[in-house]
Every structure is written in C-alpha cells, then in structure tokens.
Amino acid sequence: MSFLERGARWMLPMLLALGLTACTVEDDLLPSDEDRRPDVVAGTVGVQPGQIAPDFTLPDTGGADFTLSEHLAGGAQPADAIVLYFTMWCPVCLGHTDHLLNELVPRFAGRGTVVYGLVDYVSGSVENARAMEQSNGYAGSAFAVLIDADLQVFDTYRGAMGKIVVIGPDGVIQLNEDYRTGNNTAVALDRLLP
Amino acid sequence: MRQWQGLNPAPRPSIRGAGVWITGAVLAPVISFSVHAASCCGGGAASTLVLPKFSRAMVDVALDAEHYDGFWRGDGAWSPDPSGSDLNQYRLNLGAAYRLGDNWQAAVSVPYVWNRNEYAGLERNTDGLGDATLSLWYEAFDNVMCVWRVENWEDLKPAVYWGASLTLPTGTSPYDDVRDNFDITGRGFYRLDGHLTVEKTVYPWTATMSLSYGRHLERPINREYGEYVAPYDKQLGDRASGTLGLGYTVFTQEAETYTLALSYSDLWEDEARIDGRSDPTSGLRKRAAGLALAWSDAARAWVVRAAWSHAIARDGWGRNFPTTDIFTVGVSHVFP
Numbered sequence: 397m398s399f400l401e402r403g404a405r406w407m408l409p410m411l412l413a414l415g416l417t418a419c420t421v422e423d424d425l426l427p428s429d430e431d432r433r434p435d436v437v438a439g440t441v442g443v444q445p446g447q448i449a450p451d452f453t454l455p456d457t458g459g460a461d462f463t464l465s466e467h468l469a470g471g472a473q474p475a476d477a478i479v480l481y482f483t484m485w486c487p488v489c490l491g492h493t494d495h496l497l498n499e500l501v502p503r504f505a506g507r508g509t510v511v512y513g514l515v516d517y518v519s520g521s522v523e524n525a526r527a528m529e530q531s532n533g534y535a536g537s538a539f540a541v542l543i544d545a546d547l548q549v550f551d552t553y554r555g556a557m558g559k560i561v562v563i564g565p566d567g568v569i570q571l572n573e574d575y576r577t578g579n580n581t582a583v584a585l586d587r588l589l590p
Numbered sequence: 591m592r593q594w595q596g597l598n599p600a601p602r603p604s605i606r607g608a609g610v611w612i613t614g615a616v617l618a619p620v621i622s623f624s625v626h627a628a629s630c631c632g633g634g635a636a637s638t639l640v641l642p643k644f645s646r647a648m649v650d651v652a653l654d655a656e657h658y659d660g661f662w663r664g665d666g667a668w669s670p671d672p673s674g675s676d677l678n679q680y681r682l683n684l685g686a687a688y689r690l691g692d693n694w695q696a697a698v699s700v701p702y703v704w705n706r707n708e709y710a711g712l713e714r715n716t717d718g719l720g721d722a723t724l725s726l727w728y729e730a731f732d733n734v735m736c737v738w739r740v741e742n743w744e745d746l747k748p749a750v751y752w753g754a755s756l757t758l759p760t761g762t763s764p765y766d767d768v769r770d771n772f773d774i775t776g777r778g779f780y781r782l783d784g785h786l787t788v789e790k791t792v793y794p795w796t797a798t799m800s801l802s803y804g805r806h807l808e809r810p811i812n813r814e815y816g817e818y819v820a821p822y823d824k825q826l827g828d829r830a831s832g833t834l835g836l837g838y839t840v841f842t843q844e845a846e847t848y849t850l851a852l853s854y855s856d857l858w859e860d861e862a863r864i865d866g867r868s869d870p871t872s873g874l875r876k877r878a879a880g881l882a883l884a885w886s887d888a889a890r891a892w893v894v895r896a897a898w899s900h901a902i903a904r905d906g907w908g909r910n911f912p913t914t915d916i917f918t919v920g921v922s923h924v925f926p
Contacts, residue, residue: 494663
C-alpha cells in the first residue's frame with residue numbers, strides 16, 4: 397500500500413465525519429436567502445412584527461414596576477414608541493446600547509416620547525442590575541433597566557443577546573430582530589414618531 | 591534531501607530534528623489559541639496544525655479551558671462581567687496533518703465546544719461542534735533551518751511557511767435553529783485566511799513571527815436565534831493577526847527536550863457590513879500574552895504541551911471583545 401493510500405485511509409474517515417456533521421449544520425454551510433417568515437394575523441397577540449405585544453410587568457433599578465400597557469395609548473404614561481433591548485452586559489450588548497444611547501436617542505430627542513428599556517436577563521436581582529447599570533455608565537441615562545429575573549419577558553419575546561423590540565403606541569410590534577447597525581431601529585422610530 | 595543525513599555524531603539528527611518541533615508543538619498552539627476566544631463574539635474555531643519538516647503525518651488532541659474575565663468595550667475601556675457570573679468555554683480540538691509532498695502539507699482541525707455560563711440569575715450549559723478549519727501549507731525551505739552556531743550568512747536563513755486556511759461554519763451560529771445566544775459555538779461564516787510564519791532556531795533559542803490575514807465571505811441570513819427575519823446579506827470584517835514568539839529548548843541526556851515559549855499576539859477585525867452598510871457596533875481587537883511548556887520524547891514521536899494565553903484586562907489593550915484566560919493541554923503524535 398502506498399503512502400498516499402495509507403494517508404487517505406485515515407484522512408477520509410475524518411473528512412467523512414466532518415461531512416456527516418455538516419449535514420446537520422447545512423443552514424450555515426448552505427445559507428438560504430429565502431423569506432420564511434410566518435404569516436401574521438393582525439390583531440393577534442404575539443412577538444412577530446405586526447402582532448400585539450404581550451403585556452408584562454418588570455421591576456426597574458429605581459424600585460418601581462414597569463408595565464408595558466401603562467406606556468401604550470390609554471395608559472397612565474403613554475409613549476409614542478417603546479424600545480426594548482435584551483442585554484447580558486457583554487461587549488456586543490454594550491456596543492449596541494452605546495450606539496443606541498449616543499446616536500439614536502439624540503437623533504429622536506424632541507420627537508414625541510420614547511421609552512427606552514434595557515431588559516437585563518442575567519443579573520437576577522435589582523441590586524446586581526443596578527450595579528451593572530452604574531459600572532457601565534448608564535445610571536441616570538435615557539435607559540430604564542428592567543430586571544427579568546424569572547426570564548418572563550426573555551422567554552415570551554424569544555429574547556437573545558442583541559435583540560431589539562420596537563413597539564408602537566397601539567401595542568403593535570414594529571421590529572423584533574438583532575440590533576445589527578441600528579438602521580432598522582431608526583427607520584421604525586422615524587415611522588412612529590411625530 | 592534531509593540536511594542531517596550523513597552528519598555525525600549520531601545523536602545530532604534527533605537533536606536537530608527537535609528544532610522543527612518548536613513551531614509544530616510549542617509555539618503554534620500559543621499562536622493559534624491566543625487569538626481565539628468567546629464563541630459568541632468571534633471564537634470557537636479550531637487552530638491550524640503545522641507538520642514538522644520531513645514528518646509524514648501527525649494527529650493532535652488538545653483541550654482548551656477558557657475562563658472569561660470581563661471585556662473591552664467599543665472604546666477600549668475594560669469592564670467587568672456581571673457580578674455573580676462564572677463564564678467558561680471548553681474546547682476539545684481534534685486535528686490531523688498529512689504531508690502531500692516534500693514541501694506541501696494539509697491539515698484539518700475540528701473543535702467540540704462546551705459552553706458553561708452561570709450568572710446570578712441564569713445558568714445555561716450547552717455544547718456542540720465548533721467551526722472546523724482546513725489548511726494547506728507550503729514550506730519555502732528544503733532543509734531543517736535550525737543551527738547550533740552561526741558561522742556564515744546562510745546559517746541565518748529562517749524557515750518560512752506560507753499557508754492558506756478555510757474556516758468552515760460547522761458550529762452552531764446565531765443563524766441556526768437555536769434557542770438563544772447561549773447555544774452558540776461558531777460564527778456562521780466561511781473565512782479564507784492567508785498565513786506567513788517565519789521561524790529561526792539557533793539553539794537553544796527559537797524566534798517565530800506569524801502573520802495572518804483573513805476575509806469572511808458574505809452570506810444571506812434569514813433567521814436570527816431561531817426566528818425567521820426578512821432576509822439580508824452580512825459579511826464580517828476582514829481579520830488580521832500577528833504573533834511574536836520566543837522559545838528556549840533544553841535537551842536532556844536521553845535526548846528528550848523541554849521547551850519553554852513566550853508569545854505576544856495581536857488580533858484585529860474590521861467592521862462587519864450588512865446589506866453593504868458598515869456596522870459601527872462591530873469590529874474587535876484583542877492583545878494577549880502566551881506561555882507554553884512542551885516535552886518531547888527522544889524519538890520526537892510524542893509531544894505533550896501545556897499553554898496559557900492571557901488577555902490583558904486593562905483599558906486600551908483590546909476593543910469590543912471578552913478578556914479571557916485560555917489554558918491548554920495537548921498531545922501530538924507524529925508519524926515519521
């Protein structure tokens with residue numbers, strides 16, 4: 397048996413194993429550009445854009461409760477838009493929230509009322525969340541840090557690191573996706589705000 | 591032709607042969623692993639293997655234990671992880687290299703990744719295949735370039751390796767059918783890298799410089815963390831890295847070797863582009879120091895190594911990336 401044949405004998409199983417594994421990750425190996433978003437029925441409650449956002453109540457780091465419906469039209473503190481960002485205080489998260497705070501908040505200042513909420517799904521307590529809010533320079537900022545200790549909102553909204561949700565005053569979700577460049581968030585806010 | 595053929599005394603071939611091990615077994619792991627970290631943010635990939643000159647094949651098994659200790663923000667300021675968190679990733683790297691010709695070799699490396707994330711309010715343990723790497727190397731030298739003494743200018747010639755590697759998105763990425771970010775073990779993009787490694791050994795010292803430049807391929811995305819979204823195109827930024835290494839080798843009377851190596855590495859990645867628009871929240875930089883110790887038997891058939899890569903957790907030593915310590919233990923077996 398030649399050296400090449402001997403080499404192929406043990407290299408091929410490795411490549412075969414890699415190939416078989418690849419069959420389970422074809423979404424990345426052969427990525428699709430097909431639009432597979434499910435059809436959305438307007439007026440139904442759900443987390444897809446076009447659906448009515450599920451209501452929730454979370455404590456914030458100031459000791460108060462934040463209830464989504466109170467910030468919708470007809471609520472006690474109505475806003476023109478509600479922005480929720482899921483954070484685990486990681487570099488990706490802070491890259492997004494710094495961009496949101498330094499670019500988008502000033503851009504839309506003075507155009508109606510926007511509630512910016514950071515949904516903290518890892519700190520587990522008001523004390524821990526407050527410590528992260530302060531150490532990352534967000535104390536006193538435009539952000540309300542909401543503590544999702546039992547992952548109620550994280551699970552309901554299918555949250556993940558870097559996801560942003562934009563909700564209109566009628567409670568309809570305008571955007572629920574990765575923050576990406578922030579451009580889609582800006583477009584959604586521009587559409588909602590007076 | 592093997593440079594050491596016909597040389598005397600008899601032990602010299604094995605001792606000279608040990609020199610090529612310094613790249614293959616000691617410096618290379620430090621170089622490779624010190625620039626990888628944090629699968630959610632850009633790591634989780636395998637390294638490339640380099641086969642010693644004149645060896646026909648090699649298999650390698652290595653276990654990385656990576657512990658997170660804060661991160662650099664986009665402006666370079668270092669920030670601690672959330673209080674009460676204990677964040678770790680473990681990777682079992684399986685690799686094989688095979689000589690294709692006198693100066694050509696190919697390798698494949700596949701990592702398996704375990705994520706162990708514990709926060710004050712959440713604990714998630716997941717695992718899966720990482721991003722595999724296929725590589726091809728050309729050795730721009732015909733003889734072992736290690737010398738005991740510099741007697742003429744030719745003795746200063748280094749060993750030069752040119753390489754190319756393809757990272758395959760075999761890991762679990764945010765664009766797969768996953769529950770959330772804790773499932774992530776790979777980045778989801780193909781990347782084509784070019785490599786240049788220059789190494790010179792004048793016993794007992796070895797100096798190594800390694801440079802890499804990689805380009806991610808653009809891909810369509812129609813899903814994020816398990817939820818379908820309006821399709822768009824994304825391309826991660828170009829990636830460059832450089833490493834300087836210095837090793838010192840001690841020979842025992844039984845012709846075994848112990849090599850201690852230090853390294854410094856710098857990794858940079860440009861901003862990603864989404865539908866042609868630059869993503870100002872992306873891009874990264876990481877600088878790290880490495881320390882490695884390796885033992886090789888007299889026949890140079892086995893190498894056992896331990897390595898530590900330490901990211902410098904201070905302002906300005908990185909950007910937009912976790913600071914981690916990576917501890918590696920590995921064993922290589924070479925088929926002569």
